Amino acid sequence: MKTRPEIIMSSIDSDRLYSLIESLPKNSVPGINELENEISRATILESKEVPSNIVTMNSTVRFFVESTQKNFELTLVYPKNMQSNGKTISILAPVGSALLGLSIGDEIEWPKPGGGNLSVRITQIIYQPERSGDFHL
Numbered sequence: 001m002k003t004r005p006e007i008i009m010s011s012i013d014s015d016r017l018y019s020l021i022e023s024l025p026k027n028s029v030p031g032i033n034e035l036e037n038e039i040s041r042a043t044i045l046e047s048k049e050v051p052s053n054i055v056t057m058n059s060t061v062r063f064f065v066e067s068t069q070k071n072f073e074l075t076l077v078y079p080k081n082m083q084s085n086g087k088t089i090s091i092l093a094p095v096g097s098a099l100l101g102l103s104i105g106d107e108i109e110w111p112k113p114g115g116g117n118l119s120v121r122i123t124q125i126i127y128q129p130e131r132s133g134d135f136h137l
Helices: 011-023 032-041 094-099
Strands: 008-010 043-045 060-065 070-077 088-090 107-111 117-127
Touching (some): 032 094, 094 107
Parallel strands (some): 008 043, 070 088
Antiparallel strands (some): 060 070
């Protein structure tokens, strides 16, 4: 079994995510316990102290899929900001909560539509609110 990488989270993200979790009806979202576990194990920093290579809420991330040698990009968002264009992933999705706090170079297992997993590596954080000074997002 792989060891989960250490994760860093901004205090703003942590507060907003705890508020989101508290606003949801009990047992209404599969994976909510995993998100809570990720938040509780994270190192929490003030937004201005979060390194620029960390995936935070509203970050746009470029990934590399080893088996296909292809790249793709997604933005990690709150459920209310999900778009149908396939370019966003909700923090409430299991992969979304697994992304939060990871850094460039980290790898995760990504579920394939037909079953099984892909090994996906974070290669770039195209946009990170903290790096851009967008603390209000």
